[in-house]
Amino acid sequence: MSRISSLSHPANAGDRAGNFAAVRALSEGLVAPLSEADATLQSMEDASPAKWHLAHTTWFWETFLLRDHAPGYTLYDERWPFVFNSYYEAEGERIDRFSRGMLSRPTLSDLLDWRAHVDAAMVSLLDREDLAPLIDIGLAHEQQHQELLLTDIKHALFQNPLGPAMWDSPPPPAVHTGERGWHRHPGGIARVGHLTGGFAFDNEGPAHRKLFEPFALADRLVTNGEWTEFIADGGYAAARLWLSDGWGWVRDHGITAPLYWRDDEQFTHAGWQSRDPHVPVTHISYYEADAFATWAGFRLPTECEWEVIARGTQGEVAAHDPAAGNQLDRAHAPMPKGGTDLFGDCWQFTRSAYLPYPRFQPAEGAVGEYNGKFMSGQFVLKGASCATPRGHSRASYRNFFYPHQRWQFTGLRLAKDLP
């Protein structure tokens, strides 16, 4: 998912210093329950250590803001950019294959010192209007890494046979929704993509017209209980339900349930917990989502179908209310709780491949280099999960993952054609 891009237009310029402080503080809050060793773990190539996320986001501010725009600024440690740079080829050679999981040094304490140093230096830049676009990108970038930090550490703790918890908080009470209802759409032409003045990544534009046939989108997510029926009905053993690549994946990896399931339990940031049948299923792959939809007699929505419903029911700006929706903060483990919102429980797979919008132009330079770069082999997800920072997502947001990946809070909202 990680990527950086140009933005459209700065929003909330007046709050920029406050936003900066809040975002930076949240990152540090998220690692507060972790030990030095927890924060160093890397469980797979797709994931990074918590410490690395703290450092990489700081590298961003130091490189693209302080180095380039703060007169006289010198790097805190000139060896660190090499280690904490990620995929920005334009920013210079990176070592070919060192494992981020071997970075016991610098220590967590060293990195927190670096963060404080950079935060102090940033103060002088936060009110420069010419830097506002870059700063907004930096904030969005750090928020993306906050979600990755949470899903990566969950995956790492899961590897431990002792099943350690990061938070002791119990899961929030689930919202017990009833029968599945439908948001109906009559078809026709509508505009999609980034429409308003707020911040957006370059891949959300240009806004453009799209033709729709009549369709409907479910008003709630598929639940753990429904998934249990799918399993009981032999869903993981029925080749005819699966995409060809998906069936190969199921057999090669012996997949028989969503990630993190064990008997009637589920691994969470609060350790192993009993599984509530009423909350949305999470940690499924695209292949699983597609097979379930086929089994259920429905289909996945396209990304544009999802988007027009989101706008229609929840509006463009308020789509993902920063003041509500998910419980991510320093004191609680992120857990989906169900309900009818399109945002805040889990990312929802669409059947749309992640491809450029018509007339898409990647931004220039290293900062904007990398959204277009991922436009093969991945699928778009819409919404926001319980681990997405409040206010980070919107109707036009395009998240993307490979069809086999499932360590994010990924779920499924069904769709169907209307006559």
Add this chain to the structure above:
Amino acid sequence: MSRISSLSHPANAGDRAGNFAAVRALSEGLVAPLSEADATLQSMEDASPAKWHLAHTTWFWETFLLRDHAPGYTLYDERWPFVFNSYYEAEGERIDRFSRGMLSRPTLSDLLDWRAHVDAAMVSLLDREDLAPLIDIGLAHEQQHQELLLTDIKHALFQNPLGPAMWDSPPPPAVHTGERGWHRHPGGIARVGHLTGGFAFDNEGPAHRKLFEPFALADRLVTNGEWTEFIADGGYAAARLWLSDGWGWVRDHGITAPLYWRDDEQFTHAGWQSRDPHVPVTHISYYEADAFATWAGFRLPTECEWEVIARGTQGEVAAHDPAAGNQLDRAHAPMPKGGTDLFGDCWQFTRSAYLPYPRFQPAEGAVGEYNGKFMSGQFVLKGASCATPRGHSRASYRNFFYPHQRWQFTGLRLAKDLP
């Protein structure tokens, strides 16, 4: 690529017996220059031995026509369906992982006897109107395997350090086209997908409306000479030109040129031949096509853009004139020769992922099972190559391959946005 599907409407019913005889004879003509050992080779998992193609297509007729519809027909050898069935899970369990390249038995002669037996038995079914749709599928299926047979054996012979030739015929004289011109399209709404009465695979439908922005499609393919400039300019070493997955592929496999290139030569069905700078480049991956387009300052077309230009310039029905366009027959090695036709030189990558059209419904049963099954991770190619049997393709045809595959005659036609 291999897939089978429902059809729309039978065409040329009067010629069905003649078509059957011609298609069956062409398959056998294609293997005439091969030895028993050549016909047994399998060079990679994506490819199959020539003998297997001969047998698999025969299995199709025996299974879906003779077994199901010819009263009293008994299988020629009841152990063979297990071996020559391909991906039709609905037709029963297949062995997990035997290598088709180990099938020295049955012999080529055994298989030709089987073909003759099946052809004789088929005579009584060829004029049954109720079977016409199935027969048309069988013909299209066998034509697809003719192209695969040719590209698979080319890949197998290429593995031999001695560089053996299958045909001695020299490559045809190239058509030296001039400067790149453009087919322009003003944008607006147009219908795409299978529109007319002829045969089509299920993935070409349903026909539907599509919104276009103004764009242009090049009137000729990118040539070997242009590709040489790309290489000379460091195209394979410039990370910024490549998709992220493509760059990984380039580095993991040490890619520095199209498949089959060596110095100023190119491996062909007629062995190693000098490379003509004026003919279309072939045997490139999606990743390479995309990087080239970026380097050249253009982009790949979408599948629908390609289709509306094909209809506009060449018409729906005559799009791929069976009486012209490519030189595939028993006496000549398939080689692209250039020119301005959209069909007949090579398959052209589009930037469209291979996904279902709106309201797509896979056909019922084993025959129609498998088009939808491949709808993840692949890209659509349009046109037809010099190895495509005459009359097999059309404007709505959707070929598809993974972005790293390049053993087909794959090439590139540039596109650009218009104001």
Add this chain to the structure above:
Amino acid sequence: MSRISSLSHPANAGDRAGNFAAVRALSEGLVAPLSEADATLQSMEDASPAKWHLAHTTWFWETFLLRDHAPGYTLYDERWPFVFNSYYEAEGERIDRFSRGMLSRPTLSDLLDWRAHVDAAMVSLLDREDLAPLIDIGLAHEQQHQELLLTDIKHALFQNPLGPAMWDSPPPPAVHTGERGWHRHPGGIARVGHLTGGFAFDNEGPAHRKLFEPFALADRLVTNGEWTEFIADGGYAAARLWLSDGWGWVRDHGITAPLYWRDDEQFTHAGWQSRDPHVPVTHISYYEADAFATWAGFRLPTECEWEVIARGTQGEVAAHDPAAGNQLDRAHAPMPKGGTDLFGDCWQFTRSAYLPYPRFQPAEGAVGEYNGKFMSGQFVLKGASCATPRGHSRASYRNFFYPHQRWQFTGLRLAKDLP
């Protein structure tokens, strides 16, 4: 196993021309039942196609005899040495990784022509006394490849789900031996290694003294029936019986029986045949042999223990009587038949790693380059199998394979300490 080396002393000089003709004819006789396609198959990296064995042995004669010693000889085809050379780095660069299984050309007929050409040219060299050592190596080398040809083609045909037979001949009647008896040895000092005047590979020398403790060697091989008891007793599931590497191999590959076993059948050169409990078990790995011996309360012999018993019971020269012992010829499939001979049923694992004898010196030059080269990671096997050409083995012969390999006719003769 394939390797070449210096020899001690030529034997049977008078018969050299006759031996040459007989050995060369046997190679061609072995491929007589094979089709062009059979002869091209390569089922794994350890194996080579039958055609390649025919060609590689011919390359040996052409290179080390004709090229180096026949005045005016020109290579039959100068591109072929590159393709049919094997591991002789000293003979020039070889291509890094082409698959021998892709060599449909040259054809079998081309290669037989080459063989005839080389055989004719060899006539003038066969009575040159200075070349006798090289010729004896060439004969031993071709005999080794005869055995590999047989075991490689068996492995290739086994991959075919149709289970084709190479020979129709039924297995020979088994010799039903009774209770296991023992060859006892009182311990002390004995000489081992190549002692007499006949041909031997360099790794069989120098002859040297060895200290023995009292021990006994079984007078017959372990049988299929005994192996079935091992399986029934949970032998493949009991970690404590296995070497650590062996247990890893069992689990990684899901091993539950010797290679080529299926229900109560066994794959042979004559296809699937019912398995005789009275004949020696074959196609087992070192790991399996060691686990069985542990289970049975015995151990494997050392290579020197085996050798001194072989000398004591059967003599040095007559150890492997050319006129008896195994049934390898053009008309019969090789099958172990049991009995009390140390030679001729199967190769017998010893617990001795394949290492240099004291004061071992590899021979100079390409011909003698490669026995020492394999002296890590492999174990010594003694005896000779039903697929070993008559007269090829002897008491001092050291065959060697990796502990996981089992496509040879490998079996097991138990040993024990005596007080």
Add this chain to the structure above:
Amino acid sequence: MSRISSLSHPANAGDRAGNFAAVRALSEGLVAPLSEADATLQSMEDASPAKWHLAHTTWFWETFLLRDHAPGYTLYDERWPFVFNSYYEAEGERIDRFSRGMLSRPTLSDLLDWRAHVDAAMVSLLDREDLAPLIDIGLAHEQQHQELLLTDIKHALFQNPLGPAMWDSPPPPAVHTGERGWHRHPGGIARVGHLTGGFAFDNEGPAHRKLFEPFALADRLVTNGEWTEFIADGGYAAARLWLSDGWGWVRDHGITAPLYWRDDEQFTHAGWQSRDPHVPVTHISYYEADAFATWAGFRLPTECEWEVIARGTQGEVAAHDPAAGNQLDRAHAPMPKGGTDLFGDCWQFTRSAYLPYPRFQPAEGAVGEYNGKFMSGQFVLKGASCATPRGHSRASYRNFFYPHQRWQFTGLRLAKDLP
């Protein structure tokens, strides 16, 4: 290397409690310079985290002493044996494939508490004569893990591009030895294996007679400077110098120097340090040692040759003087310093495969289960390294590793035949 076995006879019974305290304290001293995160790192499957070594050795005492012999003892945490057990299949099922590198919990502090608890409980058992053999094994076992802890953490820190140091101490001054001299042996029969009354692992016995030919063993180790000459002479590019498996390893992994070399530096526990040409080369594989010996015109010794020289020059008991020889303690990084001792600089490869001595019988039960288990594919090393705890080794000691492994302090002492 890790293994446990029966012992011969307890030594220094009077000091057992003191030894116990000293050994336990040393383990903790070794991790004192490590952070919580350092101690959690696992850089490869062959290595384990420092924390795991601390825990695994404690698990040994708790399981085989306290659980089995201390009345009323209850496990400190009943979930931990599952996590800190290693290869003792007899002690119950272990999880199939969890990565030890993911064990951020229990924390280092948790584990030190466990150690203290176990140490306190052990007091009552340390003077029980019946347990002396088990205790001596426990001490030897913990000493082995001390060396592994040091070599494993070195390998882990090496992965970090920042090259962190664990100790700041500079390397000790090297001993500059002169020309290579030789220990000569006249040949004949000698006894080898564990002869005296002290502790020994089961694989060192039974003592037995061995026949020797006259030979000589170098009186010092091969140095960094000599290795540089080997490199300069193209040693890593000359196929003829290498074992076949070794040459494959060199090419597959692009090996061009010993592990930890970079330009004229070498990675050490004290970070990157300049490389002294006069000290022994270390961190080489068997393949490299063998190729060097071939290049130099010598050979590797056998394990018995090394042993008889060690006895002759240094005596059995005092072979590895606890009061001298290496500098391993809490304050200094282990570094070879050269000299003429057979012990204390690095482990020395022999050309002997690790196989059972005649009449070897593995000890009964879980404690003694595992020496025989490793007797395939590995080579014996003799001596002791700068990271071996003082007093741990002896002339009969048999260390063993696979021929490609080189993260231990492994080096090379040449041998040659005498007339």
